[in-house]
Amino acid sequence: MTRTLRAAGAGVAALLALSACSSSDESASSSSASSGAPGSSGSGRVSGTVTVFAAASLKESFTTLGETFEKAHPGTKVTFSFGGSDSLAASITGGAPADVFASASPKTMKIVTDAGDTSGTPVTFVRNQLEIATLPGNPDRIASLKDLTDTALKVVLCAEEVPCGAAARKALDASGLKLTPVSYEQDVKAALTKVELKEADAAVVYRTDVRAAGDKVEGVDFPESAGAVNAYPIARLEDAGNAAGADAFIDLVRSAEGRKVLTDAGFLTS
Amino acid sequence: MTAEDGDEMTGAGTAGAGGTGTGTAGTGGTGTGSGLDAHLVVERGAFRLDVELAVAPGEVVALLGPNGAGKTTALRALAGLTPLTGGRLRLDGAALERTPPELRPVGVVFQDYLLFPHLTALDNVAFGPRCHGASKARARAQAAEWLDRLGLAGHAGAKPRRLSGGQAQRVAVARALATRPRLLLLDEPLAALDARTRLEVRAQLRRHLAEFEAVAVIVTHDPLDAMVLADRLVVVENGRIVQEGGPADIARRPRTDYIAQLVGLNLYRGEADGHTVRLGSGQTVTTTEELTGPVFVAFPPGAVTLYRDRPAGASARNLWRCEVTGLESHGDRVRAALGGELPLAADLSAVAAAELDLRPGAEVWATVKAAQTHAYPD
Amino acid sequence: MTAGDKAVLPRRRRRRAGAQVRGVPLPLLVPALIGLAFLIVPLLALLVRTPWSSLPELLTGAEVWQALRLSLLCATAATAVSLVIGVPLAWLLARVEFPGRGLVRALVTLPLVLPPVVGGVALLMALGRNGIVGKWLDDWFGLTLPFTTAGVVIAEAFVALPFLVISVEGTLRAADPRYEEAAATLGASRFTAFRRVTLPLIAPGIAAGAVLAWARALGEFGATITFAGNFPGRTQTMPLAVYLALQSDPEAATALSLVLLAVSVAVLAGLRDRWMTAG
Numbered sequence: 001m002t003r004t005l006r007a008a009g010a011g012v013a014a015l016l017a018l019s020a021c022s023s024s025d026e027s028a029s030s031s032s033a034s035s036g037a038p039g040s041s042g043s044g045r046v047s048g049t050v051t052v053f054a055a056a057s058l059k060e061s062f063t064t065l066g067e068t069f070e071k072a073h074p075g076t077k078v079t080f081s082f083g084g085s086d087s088l089a090a091s092i093t094g095g096a097p098a099d100v101f102a103s104a105s106p107k108t109m110k111i112v113t114d115a116g117d118t119s120g121t122p123v124t125f126v127r128n129q130l131e132i133a134t135l136p137g138n139p140d141r142i143a144s145l146k147d148l149t150d151t152a153l154k155v156v157l158c159a160e161e162v163p164c165g166a167a168a169r170k171a172l173d174a175s176g177l178k179l180t181p182v183s184y185e186q187d188v189k190a191a192l193t194k195v196e197l198k199e200a201d202a203a204v205v206y207r208t209d210v211r212a213a214g215d216k217v218e219g220v221d222f223p224e225s226a227g228a229v230n231a232y233p234i235a236r237l238e239d240a241g242n243a244a245g246a247d248a249f250i251d252l253v254r255s256a257e258g259r260k261v262l263t264d265a266g267f268l269t270s
Numbered sequence: 271m272t273a274e275d276g277d278e279m280t281g282a283g284t285a286g287a288g289g290t291g292t293g294t295a296g297t298g299g300t301g302t303g304s305g306l307d308a309h310l311v312v313e314r315g316a317f318r319l320d321v322e323l324a325v326a327p328g329e330v331v332a333l334l335g336p337n338g339a340g341k342t343t344a345l346r347a348l349a350g351l352t353p354l355t356g357g358r359l360r361l362d363g364a365a366l367e368r369t370p371p372e373l374r375p376v377g378v379v380f381q382d383y384l385l386f387p388h389l390t391a392l393d394n395v396a397f398g399p400r401c402h403g404a405s406k407a408r409a410r411a412q413a414a415e416w417l418d419r420l421g422l423a424g425h426a427g428a429k430p431r432r433l434s435g436g437q438a439q440r441v442a443v444a445r446a447l448a449t450r451p452r453l454l455l456l457d458e459p460l461a462a463l464d465a466r467t468r469l470e471v472r473a474q475l476r477r478h479l480a481e482f483e484a485v486a487v488i489v490t491h492d493p494l495d496a497m498v499l500a501d502r503l504v505v506v507e508n509g510r511i512v513q514e515g516g517p518a519d520i521a522r523r524p525r526t527d528y529i530a531q532l533v534g535l536n537l538y539r540g541e542a543d544g545h546t547v548r549l550g551s552g553q554t555v556t557t558t559e560e561l562t563g564p565v566f567v568a569f570p571p572g573a574v575t576l577y578r579d580r581p582a583g584a585s586a587r588n589l590w591r592c593e594v595t596g597l598e599s600h601g602d603r604v605r606a607a608l609g610g611e612l613p614l615a616a617d618l619s620a621v622a623a624a625e626l627d628l629r630p631g632a633e634v635w636a637t638v639k640a641a642q643t644h645a646y647p648d
Numbered sequence: 649m650t651a652g653d654k655a656v657l658p659r660r661r662r663r664r665a666g667a668q669v670r671g672v673p674l675p676l677l678v679p680a681l682i683g684l685a686f687l688i689v690p691l692l693a694l695l696v697r698t699p700w701s702s703l704p705e706l707l708t709g710a711e712v713w714q715a716l717r718l719s720l721l722c723a724t725a726a727t728a729v730s731l732v733i734g735v736p737l738a739w740l741l742a743r744v745e746f747p748g749r750g751l752v753r754a755l756v757t758l759p760l761v762l763p764p765v766v767g768g769v770a771l772l773m774a775l776g777r778n779g780i781v782g783k784w785l786d787d788w789f790g791l792t793l794p795f796t797t798a799g800v801v802i803a804e805a806f807v808a809l810p811f812l813v814i815s816v817e818g819t820l821r822a823a824d825p826r827y828e829e830a831a832a833t834l835g836a837s838r839f840t841a842f843r844r845v846t847l848p849l850i851a852p853g854i855a856a857g858a859v860l861a862w863a864r865a866l867g868e869f870g871a872t873i874t875f876a877g878n879f880p881g882r883t884q885t886m887p888l889a890v891y892l893a894l895q896s897d898p899e900a901a902t903a904l905s906l907v908l909l910a911v912s913v914a915v916l917a918g919l920r921d922r923w924m925t926a927g
Contacts, residue, residue, distance in 0.1 A: 073791075161893070182879060183877025199772055199778065370832070378833040380826065384824075397831070401835035
């Protein structure tokens with residue numbers, strides 16, 4: 001009995017050693033892969049903490065990229081503050097200490113650039129497209145934006161004051177459709193929640209949100225969404241305490257690896 | 271309706287119910303037919319109330335006892351505010367044990383009256399008739415009648431906070447009577463009044479109670495209130511009746527220290543053999559009565575004479591060597607509390623107290639004439 | 649000022665008057681003034697930063713008045729709902745001994761600490777189209793509450809009710825229960841005693857509770873937007889309008905807040921004169 005236990009223990013130890021080796025290999029390779037970019041931008045060794053303010057829709061993909069970053073640059077740490085782009089912009093112009101700002105719309109990024117708080121020109125790194133979120137299995141057989149105008153359906157939109165609402169309005173106007181929702185939700189997550197809880201039959205939200213909700217909703221693409229695409233700009237901030245780290249993080253986001261993570265989350269990167 | 275009310279009152283008066291405060295002892299309620307027949311048992315933790323009460327219509331009974339004796343519990347049990355845990359409760363032949371308070375033909379005058387502060391005196395009195403189904407106008411008319419009867423016609427529109435203590439008390443009585451109860455309960459009806467008002471209100475209340483034709487039970491810790499207002503006294507201590515009887519009887523023959531103190535008597539328990547009563551302490555008291563067996567001996571403090579030195583030539587009878595343990599002055603009288611051979615209270619004039627140079631710790635001799643003692647069987 | 653309105657009142661009055669004019673000790677005065685400033689400075693800032701010149705323009709939009717009207721209507725309806733169910737609930741908690749009373753009281757106060765958004769989600773799960781109760785309402789009566797004005801009233805009542813219950817229960821506990829006993833001995837059933845004696849006695853406490861509940865309902869945001877959504881004229885109350893305006897036009901948001909502030913101050917001041925001082 002004792003012997004079996006000991007043998008099993010030895011096995012576990014061996015497995016642990018193996019996995020340790022493999023993970024260190026991985027980090028070594030990714031480190032070398034991304035080392036080219038920071039080198040070219042001329043910044044030196046990356047260290048310390050990188051603080052990233054990012055739009056809420058970036059939460060899943062940026063969290064993954066943050067882990068990748070920490071592995072690639074041992075000893076660094078990436079801290080995130082996810083939230084509505086508007087309130088993040090307000091915090092930054094209000095003096096919140098951050099190194100990187102990734103916004104869900106050029107408009108909110110402009111608030112920060114206008115205040116002179118960015119260093120350099122923001123670059124668009126992904127775009128987000130609208131999608132119709134329906135109940136699982138699409139019981140109402142919604143196939144197009146026009147189907148949403150059926151008055152028997154309870155449809156929620158984002159309020160026009162927030163980016164997803166503005167985009168939806170743009171798409172609706174472009175296609176000449178009149179849609180009266182039951183509610184203009186305060187943000188995209190609230191709109192999606194109404195469908196997840198089956199209180200609404202459909203919502204017009206971002207593809208990334210549909211993707212993140214898994215099988216609690218079903219996404220329906222509609223061609224008009226191409227005309228209302230949201231661009232996400234990213235920029236290093238003027239008051240960045242860790243400029244090298246900020247640049248390295250932006251490089252990672254724009255690298256092939258970063259694009260893969262973002263595409264998986266439903267963003268358009270081309 | 272108004273005439274009927276009037277008839278009831280005068281009818282009760284002419285029936286002569288309600289005595290003068292002496293005499294009618296003991297045998298009020300008969301247990302069947304009219305009146306109150308109650309055996310109140312209320313158990314609450316370690317406390318147990320176990321009181322039998324039989325009261326005839328027109329009779330006024332006072333429950334007298336120290337604080338915590340269970341008097342108020344008994345009253346609440348009669349009103350239905352505290353449930354009985356045993357016993358019985360019959361009023362005019364009807365069993366009331368399970369009847370909720372609002373359906374009992376009972377009126378209560380609470381200790382601090384509990385007049386509804388948001389209603390005028392008139393509406394306070396009209397409240398009961400309204401609850402018994404009278405129309406607003408009719409209830410008010412009846413209420414006005416009652417207020418008038420109690421001499422409060424001028425205060426009908428006043429809120430309780432504008433009434434004096436005596437007026438509020440009378441409104442409370444009017445309110446309780448306005449439902450024409452078969453049992454009227456009064457909880458310390460005079461306790462909230464100052465001394466001067468008390469005298470006046472006591473006399474008025476006595477008149478109203480004398481006119482009341484149904485059963486009245488008063489709860490009080492004041493012997494004077496009890497004796498003036500009630501035909502019969504029921505003394506309650508520790509949840510039990512310790513003595514019952516007419517006021518004069520109770521005053522003359524107290525059976526517990528509490529009652530003796532209330533009525534201001536020195537009371538001792540002992541074994542009589544002829545004119546001599548041997549007390550538990552070994553002292554003897556000589557009496558005029560001739561008795562044998564267990565007895566009580568009582569004498570008033572005023573019957574005690576004090577001397578600084580052993581009185582020369584005095585017989586050894588009823589002479590005790592005592593020590594002053596306390597002094598209290600009441601006007602021109604001084605009450606001396608004595609310890610020593612026989613603990614007793616003695617009353618003497620302030621002048622006498624000064625001449626004797628009485629002070630706590632002083633030694634005195636106390637005597638009582640046999641003729642001023644009173645012995646009665648235990 | 650409910651239970652003790654007896655003959656002893658004058659003495660209490662005198663004592664209270666005597667305590668009014670005394671030197672205030674510094675350890676109390678300084679924090680008190682800081683506290684006052686803490687509450688007042690943000691409101692002052694709102695006034696200072698209000699775009700007074702463009703105010704008329706900002707406030708002439710029909711949506712503003714629509715939202716304000718809806719807010720006042722829903723807050724008042726929610727207060728009425730709270731009164732109808734809250735006063736009896738408070739009475740039950742204060743006057744009736746039953747097993748688990750402490751637990752029930754704790755449950756009643758729960759919405760006070762619950763983030764309103766969570767309250768809104770909870771309401772959806774209970775009364776939503778797919779909720780445990782709402783499903784039956786929908787199936788049997790074709791009644792759905794989310795995205796309706798009734799939904800706003802329910803969400804506001806949910807957060808406002810605890811304020812009323814706590815306030816009224818406190819008043820009831822302070823009130824002398826023997827008045828109810830006195831009423832019983834006069835032939836009043838428990839309900840009559842409650843209606844004709846207890847209710848008038850605790851009226852000032854009920855009024856105070858109702859004002860608190862109304863104010864809470866007027867400012868309610870999280871539960872409302874979660875449960876009832878946001879649609880102008882139907883479910884968009886002032887706080888929702890303010891929040892959304894803040895996303896795009898902070899100046900408009902300030903102006904809207906100012907309107908809400910002015911209206912609530914006016915109403916509360918008006919009520920204070922009528923009710924509060926009467927107690």
